[in-house]
Amino acid sequence: MSLAHVILGLLQQQERTGYDLKTECFNQCIAHLWQADQAQIYRTLDKLEAQGWVLCTVEIQHDRPNRKVFQITETGEAELIQWLQTHQPLPILREPLLAQLYFAAQLPNEAIVHLLEQELESRRRKLAECKAVDVPSLNDPAASRDQKMHRLVLELVIQREQTYLDWLKHAIEMFQIHS
Numbered sequence: 001m002s003l004a005h006v007i008l009g010l011l012q013q014q015e016r017t018g019y020d021l022k023t024e025c026f027n028q029c030i031a032h033l034w035q036a037d038q039a040q041i042y043r044t045l046d047k048l049e050a051q052g053w054v055l056c057t058v059e060i061q062h063d064r065p066n067r068k069v070f071q072i073t074e075t076g077e078a079e080l081i082q083w084l085q086t087h088q089p090l091p092i093l094r095e096p097l098l099a100q101l102y103f104a105a106q107l108p109n110e111a112i113v114h115l116l117e118q119e120l121e122s123r124r125r126k127l128a129e130c131k132a133v134d135v136p137s138l139n140d141p142a143a144s145r146d147q148k149m150h151r152l153v154l155e156l157v158i159q160r161e162q163t164y165l166d167w168l169k170h171a172i173e174m175f176q177i178h179s
Contacts, residue, residue, distance in 0.1 A: 003044050004053075006034050008072055008080040011054060013146075015071035018042045029150075032130050032157050045070055053079055101171075109175045116175070120168045127161040130154060 010016065010025050018041050026036045048054040053076030059067040097119050104112055135151045136143035
Protein backbone atom coordinates (compact mmCIF):
# COMPACT_ATOMS: atom_id res chain seq x y z
CA MET A 1 0.00 0.00 0.00
CA SER A 2 1.29 3.44 -0.67
CA LEU A 3 0.77 6.74 1.04
CA ALA A 4 -0.06 8.28 -2.35
CA HIS A 5 -3.07 6.01 -2.77
CA VAL A 6 -4.27 6.62 0.78
CA ILE A 7 -4.11 10.38 0.13
CA LEU A 8 -5.94 9.96 -3.18
CA GLY A 9 -8.67 8.06 -1.35
CA LEU A 10 -8.98 10.79 1.25
CA LEU A 11 -9.11 13.49 -1.42
CA GLN A 12 -11.78 11.54 -3.29
CA GLN A 13 -13.94 11.90 -0.19
CA GLN A 14 -13.45 15.67 -0.22
CA GLU A 15 -10.89 18.31 -1.09
CA ARG A 16 -8.47 19.09 1.72
CA THR A 17 -5.33 20.97 2.64
CA GLY A 18 -2.20 19.12 3.72
CA TYR A 19 -2.90 20.30 7.25
CA ASP A 20 -6.46 18.92 7.07
CA LEU A 21 -5.12 15.58 5.85
CA LYS A 22 -2.81 15.38 8.86
CA THR A 23 -5.14 16.61 11.59
CA GLU A 24 -8.54 15.30 10.44
CA CYS A 25 -7.47 12.09 8.70
CA PHE A 26 -4.09 10.71 9.76
CA ASN A 27 -4.44 11.86 13.38
CA GLN A 28 -8.09 10.85 13.70
CA CYS A 29 -10.18 8.86 11.25
CA ILE A 30 -7.48 6.53 9.88
CA ALA A 31 -4.92 6.68 12.69
CA HIS A 32 -5.55 3.00 13.40
CA LEU A 33 -4.73 2.08 9.77
CA TRP A 34 -1.98 4.33 8.53
CA GLN A 35 0.54 6.72 10.03
CA ALA A 36 2.09 9.67 8.20
CA ASP A 37 3.85 12.78 9.40
CA GLN A 38 3.30 16.25 8.00
CA ALA A 39 6.49 16.22 5.89
CA GLN A 40 5.56 12.88 4.26
CA ILE A 41 2.10 14.19 3.44
CA TYR A 42 3.39 17.38 1.81
CA ARG A 43 6.10 15.53 -0.17
CA THR A 44 3.50 13.09 -1.42
CA LEU A 45 1.08 15.89 -2.34
CA ASP A 46 3.85 17.54 -4.38
CA LYS A 47 4.47 14.24 -6.22
CA LEU A 48 0.77 13.71 -6.82
CA GLU A 49 0.46 17.21 -8.22
CA ALA A 50 3.49 16.66 -10.50
CA GLN A 51 1.86 13.44 -11.78
CA GLY A 52 -1.38 15.27 -12.48
CA TRP A 53 -3.31 13.15 -9.97
CA VAL A 54 -4.26 16.12 -7.79
CA LEU A 55 -4.88 19.78 -8.45
CA CYS A 56 -3.82 22.48 -6.02
CA THR A 57 -5.78 25.70 -5.63
CA VAL A 58 -4.49 28.53 -3.49
CA GLU A 59 -7.14 30.24 -1.40
CA ILE A 60 -6.12 33.77 -0.49
CA GLN A 61 -6.69 34.62 3.17
CA HIS A 62 -6.13 38.12 4.41
CA ASP A 63 -5.84 37.45 8.13
CA ARG A 64 -3.88 34.15 7.88
CA PRO A 65 -1.45 32.43 5.52
CA ASN A 66 -2.94 31.35 2.20
CA ARG A 67 -4.39 27.84 2.05
CA LYS A 68 -3.32 25.27 -0.55
CA VAL A 69 -6.39 23.11 -1.17
CA PHE A 70 -5.93 19.82 -3.00
CA GLN A 71 -8.54 17.93 -4.99
CA ILE A 72 -8.28 14.70 -6.92
CA THR A 73 -8.29 14.94 -10.74
CA GLU A 74 -9.90 12.52 -13.20
CA THR A 75 -6.46 10.98 -13.77
CA GLY A 76 -6.04 10.62 -10.01
CA GLU A 77 -9.46 8.99 -9.72
CA ALA A 78 -8.55 6.53 -12.48
CA GLU A 79 -5.31 5.69 -10.64
CA LEU A 80 -7.20 5.23 -7.37
CA ILE A 81 -9.79 2.94 -9.01
CA GLN A 82 -6.98 0.90 -10.59
CA TRP A 83 -5.24 0.59 -7.23
CA LEU A 84 -8.49 -0.33 -5.44
CA GLN A 85 -8.98 -3.22 -7.86
CA THR A 86 -5.41 -4.54 -7.63
CA HIS A 87 -4.54 -7.19 -5.06
CA GLN A 88 -1.68 -5.96 -2.90
CA PRO A 89 1.14 -8.25 -1.78
CA LEU A 90 1.22 -9.20 1.87
CA PRO A 91 3.07 -6.57 3.87
CA ILE A 92 6.47 -7.31 5.27
CA LEU A 93 5.95 -7.83 8.96
CA ARG A 94 8.22 -5.71 11.10
CA GLU A 95 7.36 -6.23 14.74
CA PRO A 96 10.08 -4.84 17.00
CA LEU A 97 8.76 -6.77 20.01
CA LEU A 98 8.89 -10.08 18.16
CA ALA A 99 12.46 -9.39 17.05
CA GLN A 100 13.38 -8.59 20.65
CA LEU A 101 11.77 -11.79 21.93
CA TYR A 102 13.47 -13.87 19.27
CA PHE A 103 16.85 -12.90 20.76
CA ALA A 104 15.78 -12.52 24.41
CA ALA A 105 16.74 -15.98 25.70
CA GLN A 106 19.65 -14.51 27.67
CA LEU A 107 17.38 -12.14 29.60
CA PRO A 108 15.92 -13.11 32.98
CA ASN A 109 12.19 -13.88 32.95
CA GLU A 110 11.42 -10.72 34.93
CA ALA A 111 12.93 -8.56 32.18
CA ILE A 112 10.94 -10.40 29.50
CA VAL A 113 7.72 -10.06 31.50
CA HIS A 114 8.40 -6.35 31.95
CA LEU A 115 8.85 -5.94 28.18
CA LEU A 116 5.65 -7.91 27.50
CA GLU A 117 3.70 -5.89 30.07
CA GLN A 118 4.78 -2.63 28.42
CA GLU A 119 3.55 -3.93 25.07
CA LEU A 120 0.33 -5.14 26.70
CA GLU A 121 -0.37 -1.64 27.99
CA SER A 122 0.35 -0.06 24.59
CA ARG A 123 -1.92 -2.56 22.86
CA ARG A 124 -4.69 -1.96 25.42
CA ARG A 125 -4.54 1.76 24.65
CA LYS A 126 -4.67 1.10 20.91
CA LEU A 127 -7.63 -1.24 21.33
CA ALA A 128 -9.45 1.38 23.40
CA GLU A 129 -8.76 4.01 20.73
CA CYS A 130 -10.12 1.71 18.03
CA LYS A 131 -13.24 0.91 20.05
CA ALA A 132 -13.80 4.64 20.57
CA VAL A 133 -13.98 5.32 16.83
CA ASP A 134 -17.53 6.39 16.10
CA VAL A 135 -18.67 4.38 13.09
CA PRO A 136 -22.14 2.81 12.85
CA SER A 137 -22.40 -0.97 13.15
CA LEU A 138 -22.66 -3.16 10.06
CA ASN A 139 -26.28 -3.92 10.97
CA ASP A 140 -27.30 -0.26 11.17
CA PRO A 141 -29.73 0.29 8.27
CA ALA A 142 -28.97 4.02 8.33
CA ALA A 143 -25.23 3.45 7.79
CA SER A 144 -23.90 4.54 4.42
CA ARG A 145 -21.84 2.23 2.23
CA ASP A 146 -18.71 4.22 3.19
CA GLN A 147 -19.53 3.84 6.88
CA LYS A 148 -20.03 0.10 6.47
CA MET A 149 -16.63 -0.22 4.76
CA HIS A 150 -15.03 1.80 7.56
CA ARG A 151 -16.71 -0.42 10.18
CA LEU A 152 -15.60 -3.60 8.41
CA VAL A 153 -11.97 -2.44 8.42
CA LEU A 154 -12.23 -1.25 12.01
CA GLU A 155 -13.58 -4.63 13.14
CA LEU A 156 -10.52 -6.39 11.73
CA VAL A 157 -8.18 -3.95 13.47
CA ILE A 158 -10.05 -4.50 16.75
CA GLN A 159 -9.87 -8.29 16.33
CA ARG A 160 -6.15 -8.08 15.55
CA GLU A 161 -5.47 -6.02 18.66
CA GLN A 162 -7.56 -8.36 20.82
CA THR A 163 -5.67 -11.36 19.44
CA TYR A 164 -2.37 -9.63 20.20
CA LEU A 165 -3.56 -8.89 23.75
CA ASP A 166 -4.57 -12.53 24.28
CA TRP A 167 -1.17 -13.70 23.03
CA LEU A 168 0.65 -11.23 25.28
CA LYS A 169 -1.30 -12.42 28.34
CA HIS A 170 -0.43 -16.01 27.47
CA ALA A 171 3.26 -15.15 27.01
CA ILE A 172 3.36 -13.25 30.32
CA GLU A 173 1.78 -16.22 32.12
CA MET A 174 4.34 -18.55 30.55
CA PHE A 175 7.27 -16.52 31.85
CA GLN A 176 5.71 -15.93 35.25
CA ILE A 177 5.10 -19.67 35.76
CA HIS A 178 8.64 -20.57 34.77
CA SER A 179 10.42 -17.97 36.88
